[in-house]
Amino acid sequence: MRVLHIVTGLASGGAERQLLLTLRNLPAHQRCEVATLTNPGAVAGALRADGVLVHDIAMRGNRDVGALPRLVRLIRTGGYDLVHTHLYRAGLYGRLAARLAGVRAVVATEHSLHPGVIEGRPVTPGVKGLYLASERLGRTTVAVSRQVERTLHGWGVPPARVELIPNGIDAARYGWPVGQRAAIRRRTRDDLGLPQGSWVVGAVGRLVPGKRFDVLLDALAQLDGPRLVLIGGGPERAALERRAERLGVRGRVLLTGERDDVPELLTALDVLAAPSTEETFGLGVLEGLAAGLPVRHSACPALDELPPAAAPGARRIPSDPAAYAAALRELYDRRAGGTRPLAPAPAVAHYDIARAAADLGALYDRLVYDRPLHGRPLHDHPVPGPVPAPPGT
Structure with a gap:
């Protein structure tokens, strides 16, 4: 399976570092590349050091519509089976580009969404309207916490379109x-x-x-x-x-x-x-x-x-x-x-990245190959009991 992740930028923020960790832990049959709309920062270097191909779309601003045809060409040329977007601007451009390129399996992770704030900026009617319009172009939106899941439902995103897959830590x-x-x-x-x-x-x-x-x-x-x-x-x-x-x-x-x-x-x-x-x-x-x-x-x-x-x-x-x-x-x-x-x-x-990546990999398989989840919800992980102290204590 070929997967393209589209992200707004690759500075060393929480969403960007989460993408890096996820790609290190996804199942081996899911081969991933990354396209960054702008700012290929420290995380881009770490991805490349891991052997991940990073494409710089060189977007010049929110209204640089020339980025859209560049993304469409990249997706068509790459022959990707699934496109996964991260952060608001990438969600707008990436989901539309994927659909124009003929990719039906389109996922977005919502990393930073509150009822009135998205990625630290106030949510205006226009921002919310664009978000909901682009959301409908995808198949599934991943919420990184129950708080995000509740906000998505409150905005009118149908529960069937939302999957809860919490972030993970290495x-x-x-x-x-x-x-x-x-x-x-x-x-x-x-x-x-x-x-x-x-x-x-x-x-x-x-x-x-x-x-x-x-x-x-x-x-x-x-x-x-x-x-x-x-x-x-x-x-x-x-x-x-x-x-x-x-x-x-x-x-x-x-x-x-x-x-x-x-x-x-x-x-x-x-x-x-x-x-x-x-x-x-x-x-x-x-x-x-x-x-x-x-x-x-x-x-x-x-x-x-x-x-x-x-x-x-x-x-x-x-x-x-x-x-x-x-x-x-x-x-x-x-x-x-x-x-x-x-x-x-x-x-x-409880929040080990291996679990989060396994759940995300299962979602990819379901969307691309129509594989069932064998009766277990993606996010159904019990809280573990006490764990042993580190060696040498």
Whole structure:
């Protein structure tokens, strides 16, 4: 089976990294290529390093309609059996191009949708109308959480057209023995210029307003001692740097830019903070738990769908500086985390990427070959029991 994934861009954001992980875990008979409408960033390089062919459509903006015939030609020439789109702009252009090229098996994953917000932008009547019109050109829309599923139904997308396949995390990527993790932590801190004895708060995500990283800067200004590492790139970088200067904390803040070594970077942290209130899944929170870090977050639909025992190291708090300052001060005063990771959280095993990719592969087979799912819903995975501690603990 030949599959073309069409994505708006390939900067190192949550949806883009999720695509990378998915392609690494899909069944072997599903051969995938990727077309990016714009910005072939860090994830494009990682895909190419994996041997995935990446096509750059070189779209110049939302209204560059010349991208449509380029996509149609690519799909016809490639002889793809299925087209899978990711993110709003790719969904609009990709689903239409697939239908014009004669591909009937068209899937879209909805990564970031709230009732009034899509990918961090307000939903106007025009945006919603275009979304629903393009949705009808596909066969199935994949929701990455029950929150997204409910929003799609609320917008009028029929339940029969929606499949719930939660995002996944590469749990094995974080499973270092304690001694090896400590060595990686020391090396990573040296590379980042972080003192070995410092206590470090970290956050992962695109530097965009919806992530609310300004909350962490304001909280840091209320604390003496801790440092802050923001892992990710994006348009808000300069504004965050200026805010840190105004608050007098610039010397305690490190912005790494786009990175593809997030698991290693997380070993350098003592706690992960996630002040965003607009998450549709909460991948960064799961990454923090996988790295054995205590997590303080303001929104994580992935955890909301599980019992509290699935993530004992995570705590939900309001997204305001005072709340984060208090929570971080409590952890700092007792130096939670440190070099010894917390026990693996059952939530991490529940959302293992291998499960998500297997479910997606089964959906592809059903759409292309009309194969049944053998009576099991795609998303029907029980919450696992406690998992053993990592080797060396």
